[in-house]
Amino acid sequence: xxxxxxxxxxxxxxxxxxxxxxxxxxxxxxxxxxxxxxxxxxxxxxxxxxxxxxxxxxxxxxxxxxxxxxxxxxxxxxxxxxxxxxxxxxxxxxxxxxxxxxxxxxxxxxxxxxxxxxxxxxxxxxxxxxxxxxxxxxxxxxxxxxxxxxxxxxxxxxxxxxxxxxxxxxxxxxxxxxxxxxxxxxxxxxxxxxxxxxxxxxxxxxxxxxxxxxxxxxxxxxxxxxxxxxxxxxxxxxxxxxxxxxxxxxxxxxxxxxxxxxxxxxxxxxxxxxxxxxxxxxxxxxxxxxxxxxxxxxxxxxxxxxxxxxxxxxxxxxxxxxxxxxxxxxxxxxxxxxxxxxxxxxxxxxxxxxxxxxxxxxxxxxxxxxxxxxxxxxxxxxxxxxxxxxxxxxxxxxxxxxxxxxxxxxxxxxxxxxxxxxxxxxxxxxxxxxxxxxxxxxxxxxxxxx
Amino acid sequence: xxxxxxxxxxxxxxxxxxxxxxxxxxxxxxxxxxxxxxxxxxxxxxxxxxxxxxxxxxxxxxxxxxxxxxxxxxxxxxxxxxxxxxxxxxxxxxxxxxxxxxxxxxxxxxxxxxxxxxxxxxxxxxxxxxxxxxxxxxxxxxxxxxxxxxxxxxxxxxxxxxxxxxxxxxxxxxxxxxxxxxxxxxxxxxxxxxxxxxxxxxxxxxxxxxxxxxxxxxxxxxxxxxxx
Ligand SMILES: Cc1cc2nc3c(=O)[nH]c(=O)nc-3n(C[C@H](O)[C@H](O)[C@H](O)COP(=O)(O)O)c2cc1C
Numbered sequence: 001x002x003x004x005x006x007x008x009x010x011x012x013x014x015x016x017x018x019x020x021x022x023x024x025x026x027x028x029x030x031x032x033x034x035x036x037x038x039x040x041x042x043x044x045x046x047x048x049x050x051x052x053x054x055x056x057x058x059x060x061x062x063x064x065x066x067x068x069x070x071x072x073x074x075x076x077x078x079x080x081x082x083x084x085x086x087x088x089x090x091x092x093x094x095x096x097x098x099x100x101x102x103x104x105x106x107x108x109x110x111x112x113x114x115x116x117x118x119x120x121x122x123x124x125x126x127x128x129x130x131x132x133x134x135x136x137x138x139x140x141x142x143x144x145x146x147x148x149x150x151x152x153x154x155x156x157x158x159x160x161x162x163x164x165x166x167x168x169x170x171x172x173x174x175x176x177x178x179x180x181x182x183x184x185x186x187x188x189x190x191x192x193x194x195x196x197x198x199x200x201x202x203x204x205x206x207x208x209x210x211x212x213x214x215x216x217x218x219x220x221x222x223x224x225x226x227x228x229x230x231x232x233x234x235x236x237x238x239x240x241x242x243x244x245x246x247x248x249x250x251x252x253x254x255x256x257x258x259x260x261x262x263x264x265x266x267x268x269x270x271x272x273x274x275x276x277x278x279x280x281x282x283x284x285x286x287x288x289x290x291x292x293x294x295x296x297x298x299x300x301x302x303x304x305x306x307x308x309x310x311x312x313x314x315x316x317x318x319x320x321x322x323x324x325x326x327x328x329x330x331x332x333x334x335x336x337x338x339x340x341x342x343x344x345x346x347x348x349x350x351x352x353x354x355x356x357x358x359x360x361x362x363x364x365x366x367x368x369x370x371x372x373x374x375x376x377x378x379x380x381x382x383x384x385x386x387x388x389x390x391x392x393x394x395x396x397x398x399x400x401x402x403x404x405x406x407x408x409x410x411x412x413x414x415x416x417x418x419x420x421x422x423x424x425x426x427x428x429x430x431x432x433x434x435x436x437x438x439x440x441x442x443x444x445x446x447x448x449x450x
Numbered sequence: 451x452x453x454x455x456x457x458x459x460x461x462x463x464x465x466x467x468x469x470x471x472x473x474x475x476x477x478x479x480x481x482x483x484x485x486x487x488x489x490x491x492x493x494x495x496x497x498x499x500x501x502x503x504x505x506x507x508x509x510x511x512x513x514x515x516x517x518x519x520x521x522x523x524x525x526x527x528x529x530x531x532x533x534x535x536x537x538x539x540x541x542x543x544x545x546x547x548x549x550x551x552x553x554x555x556x557x558x559x560x561x562x563x564x565x566x567x568x569x570x571x572x573x574x575x576x577x578x579x580x581x582x583x584x585x586x587x588x589x590x591x592x593x594x595x596x597x598x599x600x601x602x603x604x605x606x607x608x609x610x611x612x613x614x615x616x617x618x619x620x621x622x623x624x625x626x627x628x629x630x631x632x633x634x635x636x637x638x639x640x641x642x643x644x645x646x647x648x649x650x651x652x653x654x655x656x657x658x659x660x661x662x663x664x665x666x667x668x669x670x671x672x673x674x675x676x677x678x
Contacts, residue, residue, distance in 0.1 A: 040669070153552040153571060156533055158494050158514040185668055197554070197573040197592045198611060202667040205609070207590060211570040212510070212529035212551040221489050222529075225510040228465045229494030 041275060043182065045107075045363025045373065047175055047268040047311060047333055052283040054266070054311060055320040057430030058423045059439065062409040070408040077404040078414040081328050083126075083305045084166060084235020084258040087227070091235055091258070092144055092166055095124030096400050097328035097415060098318060100335055100392075101263075101309050102148045102168065102239075104130025106183050106192040107270030107363065108336075109380035110137050111388065112372045115339055117141030118385060119392020123400075128168060128330075131181045131206055133195045134160040141385070146237065149226070152181060152206030154196040158229055166259070167226055168237040169219070171210075171248075174267030174284070174310040176276040177241025181206035184271065187366040189375040216251040223256045237261055242287035242310065243280070249294035253304050261330065262291045264310025268333040270373060271364030284310035285324075286433035292325030293435075301325060302416075315402020322403070323418035324434060338395040339388050340370040456491075457484040465493060468518075472496035487527065492520055498537070512539040515556065531558045534575050550577045553594065559648045566603065569596045572613055578648035586625065588613050597644050599652045610662040616641050618657045629663045 020026065034042065063069035070077060084091035100120045105113050107130065118141045120127040126144035133155020139145055147164030149156065161167065172178065183192075185201040193200040213222040223236050238252040239261035252260045264284025269277065288308050295301040308321045309330035321329050333341075340346075347357040349369030355362070363373035371383035407415050410422045424439040425431035431438040432446040454464050464482070471478060472495070479500040485491055489508035492501050495518035503511070506524035512531040522530070525543035529551055536556040541549075544562035551567070553575025560568075563581035569588040582600030589605075591613030601619035608625020614637070615628075624630075641654040 153533060153573070156552060157535060157554065158496065158516065158533075161514070199667070202611070203669050205666075207571065211567070211589075212532045212548040218509075218528070221509045225490045225493050225513050225529075225532075228461065228490040229514055231466060231469060232462070 041273045043184075043271055043364050044274055044277070044361045045268065045270050046277070046361040047266045048277050050278055052266065053285055053427065053430045053433055054283065055285060055317045057285075057426045058320050058434055058436065059426060060316075060319070060323075060406050060410055060422055061424060063411045067411045069411050070413060072405060072408055075408065076413050077408050079400055079404065081305070081416070083307075083328065084237075086258045086304055087256065088166075088233060088235040088258050089231075090165075090233045092126060094126060094144065094328070096396060097322065097326075098123075098312075098396055098399055099125050099146075099307065099328055099330045100127035101267075101330040101332040102128035102130040102146070102170070103332055103336075104132035104181075104183075104270065105135045105138065106130070106132035106187060106196070106375070107373060109368075109371055109374055109383065110135060111380045111383040111385050112336075112339060113138040114141050114385035115383065115388025116335060116392055117145070118389025119335075119338075119396065120144070122389065122393040123396040125396065126165065129164075131170075131183075132192065133157075134163070135195075139163055141389070148239075150181070150206065151208060151210045152196075152204075153211065154198075154206065161226070161234075162230060164234060166235040166237060167230065168239050168261065169210075169223065169226075169257075170239045171219075172239070172241035172243075172263070173269060174241045174263030174265050174281050175269035176272045177243045177265075177281045178208060179272055179276050179280075180208035182271045182364065184364045184366070187364070187375045192375060216255045219255040227256075235259055237307070239263060241265075241267070241280075242282045242284065242290075245282065245287045245290040246294045249291045249306075250298060253295070253298055253300050257304060259305045259307060259327075260291065260295075261307040261309065262287050263330075264308070266311030267309055268336070283433070284308060284312075284321075285430065288321055288324040288326055289433065289435045295325075302327065315399040315404075316406060318399055319403040319406040319415065319418060320423065322407075322415045323422050324420060327416070334395065335392055336372055338391045339372050339383060340391075341368065341372050343370055346370055451479045451481055453481045453483060455483045456486065456488055461488055461490055465490070468492060468495050468497075468499070468501075471499060485524070489527070492518065495520075495537070506543070515539060525562070526560075531556075531575075534558060544581070550575050553577070557647065559650065561650070563600065569594075569613070572596065576644055576647075578644055578650050580650050582619065585622075588615055589625065591615075595640070595644055597641065597648070597650075597657075599650060607660055607662070609666060612662060614640075615660040616644075616654075616657040617660065618652060621658075621660070624660065627663050627666045628660055631659045631661045633657065633659045 081097040121143040127142045128146040146166045150170045235258040237259040238257040240248045242264045265281030305327040307328045308326040344357040346369040368374040371380040423436045482503040485505045487508045491511045493513035496516040498517045501520045503522045508527040510529045512520045516535045517537045520539045522541045526541045526545045528546040529548045531539035532551045534553040538557045540559040545564045547565045549568045550558040552571045554573045558577045561580040564583045566584040568583040572591045574593040576595045578597040585603035588607045592611040596615045598617045602621045604622045605625035607628030
């Protein structure tokens with residue numbers, strides 16, 4: 001036919017490039033197809049994977065002509081922090097302002113909890129129980145242990161309350177503000193079931209609201225009860241997921257907190273709906289500014305201590321939180337990675353689970369090849385608590401050295417002397433969120449309402 | 451008998467006095483005068499003491515109790531005997547919300563009525579109510595027994611785990627996954643024992659029993675409550 005002969009003589013046009021839709025990209029399509037097959041949301045662990053403005057968008061202004069730097073290694077740059085000085089008879093004195101966040105026994109193996117306790121104790125900082133009660137192992141390995149009072153009240157009892165060094169009333173978590181806990185049946189071993197008074201193997205849904213108080217006025221009375229039971233000795237923290245942070249912090253102060261923990265949306269979790277992790281809450285960076293602003297307005301900054309968490313990875317994140325006005329930070333995911341979560345040496349195991357090292361987030365399934373988010377004794381024995389403890393210590397030490405390097409460069413003899421004035425922002429949105437000027441300008445966008 | 455007048459002694463002073471006995475087996479007896487709705491009366495006891503409260507109390511009376519016997523001759527505010535571990539808390543009047551919340555052992559007796567969420571998240575405590583309970587009682591109850599001699603409000607036993615519920619009167623509605631179950635001789639005997647222990651007069655044969663259908667124990671999409 002004439003057509004074909006014509007074509008033979010035409011120059012060949014290259015194939016058009018493949019254009020992926022931004023709205024309907026491969027990830028979106030695959031999620032839709034998964035939903036169509038399974039009819040239920042996806043559940044995973046870890047923190048938000050989407051991009052949100054974070055501390056990398058801030059930079060320190062090192063000293064030069066107008067500021068004096070401190071000599072690295074030689075001149076003092078202190079790192080200690082006192083938590084709970086408002087009402088508690090026995091506030092915590094920590095050597096470093098990086099604490100280990102609450103992660104439950106159940107979500108984590110006993111070996112992982114033990115490692116966290118050892119590492120934190122070596123560095124003179126605290127670790128925290130979680131939704132599942134206190135294990136004797138973690139009490140033993142943690143010099144300073146914060147006991148969580150959660151909506152589920154799993155394992156809650158007055159003996160452990162008195163054994164604790166502080167009490168943290170958990171009203172929410174950054175990964176899922178407004179959501180309760182979730183621990184799927186695969187991880188409910190005999191021991192976990194017994195500690196939580198649940199039948200073995202059931203999917204446990206812990207409540208999202210506390211069972212015996214509603215609202216901040218009740219919480220004030222609840223905190224009084226906890227203080228009475230513990231003879232006013234222990235610092236009492238209130239932990240909130242970052243959402244309406246400015247108001248939540250004011251209410252927490254009013255409810256009588258010694259310490260407020262604000263957990264940003266990047267904060268990790270052991271298990272929740274993906275849609276929760278990605279779509280609820282505000283990033284850590286603006287949450288710090290809002291919390292500090294609320295405390296300052298009440299004349300409570302530094303009197304009620306602020307601990308910040310959610311995506312804290314290194315010493316610069318620590319220093320930036322401190323510069324924005326936090327008293328301390330808390331880490332979850334960073335500690336798990338330090339213990340070997342997603343270590344490439346387990347890549348073969350990760351492949352068998354249908355993923356790769358660097359991408360594993362199915363903490364809810366309890367098959368963690370590194371022996372961390374599992375209750376399977378065969379897997380958890382891969383984690384040696386002594387070694388794990390050393391790795392946690394090394395991470396904390398590195399973070400501290402980095403934070404001190406930055407503080408000294410800004411001429412600060414204590415991490416708490418860092419201030420917003422030491423920083424600039426790289427992007428317009430981070431300038432607005434953190435309340436520091438866009439680099440090279442004196443412009444802080446945003447209204448002044450809060 | 452040690453008399454404590456809460457018009458003269460602070461809650462802090464009294465609780466401290468109580469805690470000084472913790473871990474001992476001293477069987478002191480206290481009579482608490484003028485409680486006037488104060489909060490946190492006799493919380494965190496851990497000794498086999500007898501405490502009589504002459505009047506009404508506010509929130510969390512007897513919270514986290516171990517071993518003590520607390521007799522409240524009046525009404526109790528929210529969260530009475532919350533997280534009770536052992537011993538007994540008796541309320542001669544009525545109680546507000548969340549009575550016996552998360553209790554893990556021992557017994558809570560309410561001679562009058564209880565408000566909503568009585569026995570919420572209970573974990574082993576036995577609660578005997580002479581009167582009625584309101585909505586959402588035994589919500590997410592994990593273990594123990596809830597006995598109601600009167601009626602129960604809406605959504606009784608919602609999202610129940612292993613609590614056994616006995617109700618003599620009417621139940622307005624059952625919560626998700628809560629169903630009526632057979633009352634066997636074994637249950638009649640257990641109920642008789644609970645009533646006797648609580649010193650509440652009722653005929654165990656007149657009660658019906660409710661418990662978990664155990665259908666929510668594992669995430670199955672067919673169990674999720676979807677919009678209609
Ligand atoms: C495995 C795992 C378990 C957790 N369990 C709890 C918990 O029981 N209670 C709680 O308040 N927060 C829990 N969290 C949240 C942490 O306490 C903390 O808020 C969060 O991890 C901080 O953010 P980061 O992971 O980015 O450091 C958990 C987090 C992880 C990763």
